[in-house]
Amino acid sequence: MRGRFITFEGGEGTGKSTQAVALAQRLESLGLGVTLTREPGGSPGAEIIRHVLLSGAAKPFGPDVEAMLFAAARDDHIRCTILPALEAGKWVICDRFADSTRVYQGVLGDVDQRFIKALERVSVGDLVPDLTLVLDVPVAIGLKRAAGRRRGKNPDRFEAEEFEFHHKLRKAYLALAKTEPKRFAVIDASVPKKTVAKHIWDAVNARLEPTKAPARLEDVAS
Numbered sequence: 001m002r003g004r005f006i007t008f009e010g011g012e013g014t015g016k017s018t019q020a021v022a023l024a025q026r027l028e029s030l031g032l033g034v035t036l037t038r039e040p041g042g043s044p045g046a047e048i049i050r051h052v053l054l055s056g057a058a059k060p061f062g063p064d065v066e067a068m069l070f071a072a073a074r075d076d077h078i079r080c081t082i083l084p085a086l087e088a089g090k091w092v093i094c095d096r097f098a099d100s101t102r103v104y105q106g107v108l109g110d111v112d113q114r115f116i117k118a119l120e121r122v123s124v125g126d127l128v129p130d131l132t133l134v135l136d137v138p139v140a141i142g143l144k145r146a147a148g149r150r151r152g153k154n155p156d157r158f159e160a161e162e163f164e165f166h167h168k169l170r171k172a173y174l175a176l177a178k179t180e181p182k183r184f185a186v187i188d189a190s191v192p193k194k195t196v197a198k199h200i201w202d203a204v205n206a207r208l209e210p211t212k213a214p215a216r217l218e219d220v221a222s
C-alpha cells in the first residue's frame with residue numbers, strides 16, 4: 001500500500017521544522033515507517049542546489065531561474081527520496097514542497113503562472129500531497145522566532161527580504177489554502193509548541209487516520 005505524503009508550508013519562523021519533527025516522532029511511535037525530509041534539499045543532488053539557492057548565488061539570474069532551480073532540486077528529491085519511501089509504504093513528512101514555489105516565486109517573484117504550472121508538470125507530475133499543513137503566525141512573531149534561531153548569523157537569501165515581503169507571503173499562503181480546502185489545513189502556530197502539535201495531530205487524525213494504518217511490514221512479520 002502506498003504511504004502517505006504530508007507537507008508543511010508557511011512563512012519564516014512559523015515552526016515548520018519543529019512541528020515536522022514532532023509529527024514524524026508521533027507517527028513513528030505508532031509503529032509507522034516515516035521519512036522526514038525537506039525542500040530545497042532532501043537528496044544529495046538537491047542539497048547541492050539548496051546551497052546555491054540559499055546563498056543568494058542564483059538571485060542575480062532572477063525569479064524565473066530560481067524557480068527552475070527549485071524545480072530541478074524537487075525532481076531529484078522526488079525520484080531519490082520521496083517516491084521510493086511512498087512505494088515502501090512509508091509516511092513522508094516534507095518541510096516545504098511545490099506550494100513554496102507557487103507562493104515565493106509565483107506570487108512574490110511574479111513568475112508567470114503558466115511557467116510555474118509547466119515546471120510543476122515536469123518535476124512533480126501527479127504527485128499531490130495527501131495533506132498540506134500551512135502554519136500561520138503574524139509576521140512579526142515569525143521573523144522574531146527566525147532571528148532567535150539564527151543567533152546572530154546572517155539571514156539567508158529569503159530571510160533578508162523586507163517586512164512587506166513577509167506580509168504578502170502570509171496573505172498568499174492563506175489565499176492558496178482556500179483554493180484547495182480538501183488538501184490544506186491552516187494551523188494557528190502563534191500558540192505554544194505543544195498546542196500547535198495537538199492541532200496538527202487533530203488535523204492528521206481527522207483526514208488520514210494514522211491510528212488505523214498498517215504498521216511497518218517488518219513489525220507485522222516479526
Ligand code: Z5A
Nearest residue numbers: 012013014015016017018100101104145149158159192193
Ligand atoms: N523556498 C522558495 O523560495 N521556493 C521553494 O520552492 C522552496 C523554498 C522549497 C528555505 O529556507 C527557503 O527557500 C525559504 C523559502 C525558500 N525561505 N526562507 N528563509 P529554510 O529551509 O532554511 O527555512 P524555512 O523553510 O523558511 O524555515 P525556517 O525559517 O527555518 O523556520 P521554520 O522551520 O518555520 O521554524 P522552526 O525552525 O521550527 O522554528 C524557528 C524558531 O522558533 C526556533 O527557535 C523554534 O524553537 C521556535 N519556535 C517554533 N515554534 C514555536 C512556538 N509555537 N512558540 C515559540 N517558539 C517557537
